[in-house]
Amino acid sequence: MHAHVITIFPRLIEGFLSAGIPRIAVEKGALRVTTADLRDFTQDVHRSVDDRPFGGGPGMVMLCAPILAAVEHAERQHGAMHRVLLTPRGRRLDQGKLRELAASESLLLLCGHYEGIDERVRLAMDWDEISIGDYVVSGGEVAAMVLLDGVGRLLPGVVGDPQSTVTESFEDGLLEAPHYTRPREFRGMAVPDVLLGGDHAAIAQWRHEQSRKITEERRSDLLFSSHEKGPRTRSTTTEGKPWIE
DSSP: OEEEEEESOHHHHHHHTTSHHHHHHHHTTSOEEEEEEGGGGOOSTTOOOEEOOTTOOSSOEEOHHHHHHHHHHHHHHHOOOEEEEEEEEEEEOOHHHHHHHHTOSEEEEEEOBTTOBOTHHHHHSOOEEEESSSSOOSBHHHHHHHHHHHHHTTSTTTSSSGGGGTSSTTTTSSOOOOOOOSOSEETTEEOOGGGGSOOHHHHHHHHHHHHHHHHHHHOHHHHHHOOOOSOOOOOSSTTSOOOOO
16 A cells, blocks of 8 residues: 655654554555655745635634645656545544555545645545544644554554454454453452353353443443444464463
């Protein structure tokens, strides 16, 4: 996958790609990320990317001319891309949307700032408008990094165990069940016996019940919109044996 990010802070994106899953995705060739500094597409000596809003009001609005010039330049270089505008007005990002985006050949991510962008950017071309949540951050770069991380880990070959991306929160409409590792007992808190017995059907059932209980307690809204599957099955080790210390 190729992701092209239009931003006024390209170093933020470049630094983000130097560690963790994004770095692995890039090193394995599953993800290629290019950036464009929006200021390179300005026409004035000050390299202005924003101006005061018509009608008055606080803050500044991002100019449409540099943005459209940057998008058109990117598409001349790289071909048509799935355009994503990162904005609080967009559809809230979820795991299903991440999987949809991960299936794309290329993405163009536009990072907004200030009070937002001139509305004519939206009117001039089609955008997939995405929000990372019901809150506001200082710029679209934060949202772009969230999206790139979420998409990158879904690309083939990036995560060591492919099962780890299908047995986690939101994949089947439920939050993930609790996890335990060594030691078996810590400060009076013991690992549940069911996880130590090697009965994978019982383990899967316990995890499903725990997932549903946690979801009901913390995110009951997910249950109304989910296509809940049955218990998830997964071996506790590559040998299919229980891990007991």
